Amino acid sequence: xxxxxxxxxxxxxxxxxxxxxxxxxxxxxxxxxxxxxxxxxxxxxxxxxxxxxxxxxxxxxxxxxxxxxxxxxxxxxxxxxxxxxxxxxxxxxxxxxxxxxxxxxxxxxxxxxxxxxxxxxxxxxxxxxxxxxxxxxxxxxxxxxxxxxxxxxxxxxxxxxxxxxxxxxxxxxxxxxxxxxxxxxxxxxxxxxxxxxxxxxxxxxxxxxxxxxxxxxxxxxxxxxxxxxxxxxxxxxxxxxxxxxxxxxxxxxxxxxxxxxxxxxxxxxxxx
Amino acid sequence: xxxxxxxxxxxxxxxxxxxxxxxxxxxxxxxxxxxxxxxxxxxxxxxxxxxxxxxxxxxxxxxxxxxxxxxxxxxxxxxxxxxxxxxxxxxxxxxxxxxxxxxxxxxxxxxxxxxxxxxxxxxxxxxxxxxxxxxxxxxxxxxxxxxxxxxxxxxxxxxxxxxxxxxxxxxxxxxxxxxxxxxxxxxxxxxxxxxxxxxxxxxxxxxxxxxxxxxxxxxxxxxxxxxxxxxxxxxxxxxxxxxxxxxxxxxxxxxxxxxxxxxxxxxxxxxxxxxxxxxxxxxxxxxxxxxxxxxxxxxxxxxxxxxxxxxxx
Numbered sequence: 001x002x003x004x005x006x007x008x009x010x011x012x013x014x015x016x017x018x019x020x021x022x023x024x025x026x027x028x029x030x031x032x033x034x035x036x037x038x039x040x041x042x043x044x045x046x047x048x049x050x051x052x053x054x055x056x057x058x059x060x061x062x063x064x065x066x067x068x069x070x071x072x073x074x075x076x077x078x079x080x081x082x083x084x085x086x087x088x089x090x091x092x093x094x095x096x097x098x099x100x101x102x103x104x105x106x107x108x109x110x111x112x113x114x115x116x117x118x119x120x121x122x123x124x125x126x127x128x129x130x131x132x133x134x135x136x137x138x139x140x141x142x143x144x145x146x147x148x149x150x151x152x153x154x155x156x157x158x159x160x161x162x163x164x165x166x167x168x169x170x171x172x173x174x175x176x177x178x179x180x181x182x183x184x185x186x187x188x189x190x191x192x193x194x195x196x197x198x199x200x201x202x203x204x205x206x207x208x209x210x211x212x213x214x215x216x217x218x219x220x221x222x223x224x225x226x227x228x229x230x231x232x233x234x235x236x237x238x239x240x241x242x243x244x245x246x247x248x249x250x251x252x253x254x255x256x257x258x259x260x261x262x263x264x265x266x267x268x269x270x271x272x
Numbered sequence: 273x274x275x276x277x278x279x280x281x282x283x284x285x286x287x288x289x290x291x292x293x294x295x296x297x298x299x300x301x302x303x304x305x306x307x308x309x310x311x312x313x314x315x316x317x318x319x320x321x322x323x324x325x326x327x328x329x330x331x332x333x334x335x336x337x338x339x340x341x342x343x344x345x346x347x348x349x350x351x352x353x354x355x356x357x358x359x360x361x362x363x364x365x366x367x368x369x370x371x372x373x374x375x376x377x378x379x380x381x382x383x384x385x386x387x388x389x390x391x392x393x394x395x396x397x398x399x400x401x402x403x404x405x406x407x408x409x410x411x412x413x414x415x416x417x418x419x420x421x422x423x424x425x426x427x428x429x430x431x432x433x434x435x436x437x438x439x440x441x442x443x444x445x446x447x448x449x450x451x452x453x454x455x456x457x458x459x460x461x462x463x464x465x466x467x468x469x470x471x472x473x474x475x476x477x478x479x480x481x482x483x484x485x486x487x488x489x490x491x492x493x494x495x496x497x498x499x500x501x502x503x504x505x506x507x508x509x510x511x512x513x514x515x516x517x518x519x520x521x522x523x524x525x526x527x528x529x530x531x532x533x534x535x536x537x538x539x540x541x542x543x544x545x546x547x548x549x550x551x552x553x554x555x556x557x558x559x560x561x562x563x564x565x566x567x568x569x570x571x572x573x574x575x576x577x578x579x580x581x582x583x584x585x
Contacts, residue, residue, distance in 0.1 A: 106367070108369065114339065115335075115364075116364070116367050119362075119363040122360055123332075125331075128329075128336060129335060129340065155328075159326035162324070163324075163326070
């Protein structure tokens, strides 16, 4: 498969970042920080790696994506809109009454969502189930699952990490958005998760460590995961919470706070 | 009377489904021998998944399998399905209305010597509150087999509760079974006893004793708690005007509560509830526990006499 050059993906990342600050501003709430940190992971996935067809969201042979950290749905809604699942005009309905863009993903309301999510720690298990079903159905689709780093404090994640390795689900690719911040502060202060790569390796996963904002590293990591056989792969992506908006970067407070009008203007000015 | 554990009905149905439907998968959490899921495991090992002692992972994995077009049956003890994995059932399975079937084994105090930690007495409360859920408590092994087969044909989440001990087989092979359609086991005009699960047998025993006292009790097998067969309850209210509910479950938020909600809305009538009286169980034999915790025909007879005194003349 030929990759889309990163110079074409980079402007899309800026568009998606603008979407994230605009939609959370319009909603007056939501989660910009952990959405902004995952932009490169999501843009490289949806615009380059993922086998999907926005005209046929239920296509049987499509690759699947599970957003385990459901609160980061602004970044997912943006890439779905920008790849053509629905009009980008709809993004500003986020979190409003009657909107298909629920505060956390609701697959029954919005085409293109492969699962509903919101309660942390459950998505990797769902991805494993989809991967097992795909194998039994003799489908060659892959299943991608984005997890937050704080989310790894949920015990069920480690159950799922065991299961994927036990059943040798090499059609599963997990991505950890390792921005090292959660609501109450730095992950290492709240409940330490390091050493992350060693832990996944000890659980028999193929571990790929990258700079999660370097598009060429992200695309290469997806390709490496796709050619790894006999075990599942995890991409541990070092990221910056709030990436791209200077006053949001590395500030835990922007986990779940929407920008006001002045902040929106300042953010958009930086994202030109 | 033929005695057989309801869990055997689950195991038999899984074997039938394994043969008839290649999309049926079975998962268990290290208790396959107890739940009877191991019968399927031996015949169809490529479609059986032991998830180890990790119920939350098991339920969410089943959700993923359902998203992939499969019909997963995930079973373990009821305390661990309905209790430990409740959030997975709520947020990952029911919120998206996924086609996951849950088998809650060893329901009720009749589990016996394992004691209070393992005696599941809360499934009705925990499962009935969830939108999209179908909840079935079959009364014997035959009905459990039928209910399990019906669950595979029902789209969306279905919870089946079955038990460990051999209990009387009170239905017949040719008796009809339809999800959401209660079965009137005995006609009667003075009051209606509504029961679910193997404890239905005690209601049938009570009916015979009441009959000798000149009391005509109707017996309704409310195998499906959700969706509740309100029409059958309302008709019984109109025709008999008094109720006793019987369940091997907490009386709070259980079958009795469901019946009382229905009556309150449509046709108020007195209800006496027989069940576990807001307490945990303990170790003992199933028979000893049934006596100590008041789940025998004796309590049902007393409740019937009491409700008749409350009945409007």
